[in-house]
Amino acid sequence: MINVTIDADGIATLCWDMPGRSQNVLNEASCTALFEAIARVVQDDAVKGAIMTSAKPDFIAGGDLEWLLNTDQAAVLLERVTALHRALRKLETCGKPVAVALGGSALGGGLEVALAGHYRVAADNPKARFGLPEVTLGLLPGGGGTQRLPRLTGIQKALPLLLEGKRLKAGEALKLGIIHAVAPAGEEVAAARAWVLAQTAPVQQPWDVKGYKVPGGAVASPAVQQVLMAANAMTHAKTWGNYPAPQAILSCVYEGVNVDIDTGLAVEARYFVQMVLSKEAKNMIRSLFFSMGEANKLASRPPDVPRRRYSQVGVLGAGMMGAGIAYVAARAGMRVVLIDRDQPAADKGKGYSHKLVEKQAARGQLAPDQAQALLERITATTDYAQLAECEMVIEAVFEDRALKADVTRKAEAVMPAGAILASNTSTLPISGLAEASSRPEQFIGLHFFSPVDRMPLVEVIIGRQTSQATLAHALDFVQALGMTPIVVNDARGFYTSRVFSTYVLEGLALLAEGVAPALIENAGLQAGMPVGPLALTDEVSSELIVKIDRQTRADLGAAYQPRPGHQVAARMVELGRIGKKAGQGFYDYPDGGSKRLWPGLAEQYPRAAVQPDVAQLVERLITVQAVETVRCMEEGVLMNARDADVGAILGWGFPPFRGGPLSEIDTVGAAGFVQRCERLAASHGPRFAVPALLKTMAADGQAFYPPR
Numbered sequence: 001m002i003n004v005t006i007d008a009d010g011i012a013t014l015c016w017d018m019p020g021r022s023q024n025v026l027n028e029a030s031c032t033a034l035f036e037a038i039a040r041v042v043q044d045d046a047v048k049g050a051i052m053t054s055a056k057p058d059f060i061a062g063g064d065l066e067w068l069l070n071t072d073q074a075a076v077l078l079e080r081v082t083a084l085h086r087a088l089r090k091l092e093t094c095g096k097p098v099a100v101a102l103g104g105s106a107l108g109g110g111l112e113v114a115l116a117g118h119y120r121v122a123a124d125n126p127k128a129r130f131g132l133p134e135v136t137l138g139l140l141p142g143g144g145g146t147q148r149l150p151r152l153t154g155i156q157k158a159l160p161l162l163l164e165g166k167r168l169k170a171g172e173a174l175k176l177g178i179i180h181a182v183a184p185a186g187e188e189v190a191a192a193r194a195w196v197l198a199q200t201a202p203v204q205q206p207w208d209v210k211g212y213k214v215p216g217g218a219v220a221s222p223a224v225q226q227v228l229m230a231a232n233a234m235t236h237a238k239t240w241g242n243y244p245a246p247q248a249i250l251s252c253v254y255e256g257v258n259v260d261i262d263t264g265l266a267v268e269a270r271y272f273v274q275m276v277l278s279k280e281a282k283n284m285i286r287s288l289f290f291s292m293g294e295a296n297k298l299a300s301r302p303p304d305v306p307r308r309r310y311s312q313v314g315v316l317g318a319g320m321m322g323a324g325i326a327y328v329a330a331r332a333g334m335r336v337v338l339i340d341r342d343q344p345a346a347d348k349g350k351g352y353s354h355k356l357v358e359k360q361a362a363r364g365q366l367a368p369d370q371a372q373a374l375l376e377r378i379t380a381t382t383d384y385a386q387l388a389e390c391e392m393v394i395e396a397v398f399e400d401r402a403l404k405a406d407v408t409r410k411a412e413a414v415m416p417a418g419a420i421l422a423s424n425t426s427t428l429p430i431s432g433l434a435e436a437s438s439r440p441e442q443f444i445g446l447h448f449f450s451p452v453d454r455m456p457l458v459e460v461i462i463g464r465q466t467s468q469a470t471l472a473h474a475l476d477f478v479q480a481l482g483m484t485p486i487v488v489n490d491a492r493g494f495y496t497s498r499v500f501s502t503y504v505l506e507g508l509a510l511l512a513e514g515v516a517p518a519l520i521e522n523a524g525l526q527a528g529m530p531v532g533p534l535a536l537t538d539e540v541s542s543e544l545i546v547k548i549d550r551q552t553r554a555d556l557g558a559a560y561q562p563r564p565g566h567q568v569a570a571r572m573v574e575l576g577r578i579g580k581k582a583g584q585g586f587y588d589y590p591d592g593g594s595k596r597l598w599p600g601l602a603e604q605y606p607r608a609a610v611q612p613d614v615a616q617l618v619e620r621l622i623t624v625q626a627v628e629t630v631r632c633m634e635e636g637v638l639m640n641a642r643d644a645d646v647g648a649i650l651g652w653g654f655p656p657f658r659g660g661p662l663s664e665i666d667t668v669g670a671a672g673f674v675q676r677c678e679r680l681a682a683s684h685g686p687r688f689a690v691p692a693l694l695k696t697m698a699a700d701g702q703a704f705y706p707p708r
């Protein structure tokens with residue numbers, strides 16, 4: 001676990017090497033080993049100094065989240081962090097020099113252990129990152145990070161790491177004083193050793209030296225007060241208080257950095273336990289860490305199908321989506337044949353990659369030869385014959401059934417026998433599109449999101465005839481792109497568009513009820529959604545909502561139940577205010593200025609005399625999405641809660657602190673949620689009607705996720 005060796009000079013090397021794991025983590029076993037190793041360094045008179053390092057590529061990846069979440073007992077959690085604090089304090093106050101040699105990344109608990117050393121030397125490793133990303137999972141650094149980092153760098157410089165979870169490269173960490181030196185890769189242990197040997201007097205941390213002052217000023221200094229106040233206001237404004245961790249981190253700094261470090265650590269421990277037990281952290285860890293991790297490892301992949309590696313793929317249609325898909329495939333090292341109706345259109349699609357790599361090259365994120373190689377992998381053409389060696393072809397032409405059928409036939413005429421045809425349609429059922437295919441078992445939906453290079457989700461849609469092997473190979477493709485897949489069964493709107501639209505339409509329904517537009521938008525943001533429903537409607541355009549409404553009506557006839565929001569979208573189209581692309585919708589979009597709510601809305605939708613409480617609106621906007629998600633589960637569109645929650649967070653920005661729509665229901669409890677739906681259905685109609693699945697779950701006391 002931690003191998004301790006003592007050499008002839010009396011230097012102990014504590015080498016982390018957890019068996020059976022690719023990374024070292026802090027858990028019950030490794031903490032016990034760490035405490036024993038520290039006790040030995042401190043107590044053994046033969047030991048003159050120590051080096052801590054790792055036999056793995058990275059130092060320590062951080063705390064083991066399974067371990068962290070395996071108890072709900074505050075006293076147990078408090079004892080765990082306090083024991084770690086005690087051990088690290090013992091190490092840093094023993095007087096013997098302790099150097100930490102970092103071959104790779106030290107993140108979270110890993111960096112916190114390293115901060116207890118007196119000297120940190122990092123290898124010159126471009127992959128290594130240093131930071132305290134706990135906040136991104138609703139936690140705070142509980143291993144002393146909120147206390148040692150600001151005491152080391154000053155409060156101002158520590159805040160971006162603590163509050164945003166910023167990860168630094170070795171050079172940046174050196175500049176901030178988080179590490180003391182960078183050594184050539186492979187020489188970091190020797191450098192650490194040289195430093196230990198050079199120490200002739202007892203070593204102390206700066207904060208244990210009498211008269212120590214926090215660099216840049218203590219908490220009480222006016223400049224720091226100002227920074228803390230601004231940070232406080234900003235974290236609150238940005239998150240509407242939905243995320244307690246940034247506030248708790250600020251409290252740790254505020255209350256802890258002015259007092260002695262032992263008191264500061266006790267403050268941190270208390271807030272840390274609060275955060276671990278918070279529902280927000282539990283939701284974020286479940287969805288952003290465990291569920292997303294499972295999705296990325298292709299938990300939904302049919303087993304026993306050999307993996308497929310992709311070297312060449314085709315893209316039909318070089319428009320907004322096709323150009324983006326071509327870029328991400330080329331970025332992943334694949335050769336790409338990018339086809340459009342004419343050469344200028346195909347070239348324009350490739351031009352998109354040009355722009356992206358130029359930007360990255362200018363920022364130094366991509367070497368010129370890599371940029372060149374990426375572009376050379378993309379062939380822009382009109383010639384379908386070039387698809388002859390493509391293992392996968394993604395269709396992204398206009399949203400038109402007949403056109404999609406035509407290009408499908410053309411492509412399949414030249415594609416190799418085992419190749420897959422994937423449609424990026426956003427609204428047309430996959431099984432219907434597959435009717436144009438001569439091999440419907442090799443036809444699948446791969447629904448990318450815009451902009452493709454920044455949206456990590458791909459909704460994989462299984463058609464009626466899609467084979468298990470095709471599903472497995474499509475998932476291999478998504479993984480090769482470095483993106484996150486969710487798997488759904490074919491249905492109108494699939495999963496993401498269907499549930500996302502309920503949020504937008506509920507916002508429009510509120511407008512029709514006479515709720516003030518600004519209040520609706522604020523409610524969306526307070527609910528934790530990234531954009532208010534009216535602004536979002538403008539983004540997708542009321543025209544598209546009306547188009548889908550008409551198509552659904554035509555397909556379903558009497559069975560179709562439009563939502564009240566549809567009428568509002570139709571009215572906006574009649575008024576010519578179709579959305580952002582027209583420069584006018586619910587908002588005005590003045591040239592060069594920022595958008596403003598259209599004053600004419602007051603005339604179209606007069607305000608009701610009594611305005612609802614914002615909390616009621618938040619409840620409606622979230623509940624409407626959660627209920628529709630349950631219907632997707634009930635109808636078998638979704639196959640598991642994991643894909644529901646991951647898809648919602650990554651696909652349309654469902655608030656991570658809620659963990660996704662199904663986590664939201666678990667947080668409330670099925671019984672409570674049923675009551676909520678019944679109340680909303682009574683006042684607002686059948687779109688809130690309780691799905692049978694939820695009733696059963698409430699009666700049986702079930703949840704979507706088993707307790708961890």
Ligand code: NAI
Nearest residue numbers: 317318319320321322340341396397398399424425426450
């Ligand atoms: P777009 O209009 O930007 O691009 C479509 C491209 O297809 C154009 O470049 C057009 O010249 C080309 N094309 C038309 N006929 C062709 C033919 N016979 N052969 C080859 N190329 C042909 O459209 P966009 O936005 O890229 O959408 C493409 C598909 O992706 C649609 O099915 C759309 O529903 C879907 N989608 C769109 C999203 C979006 O946010 N725009 C998101 C997810 C899916």
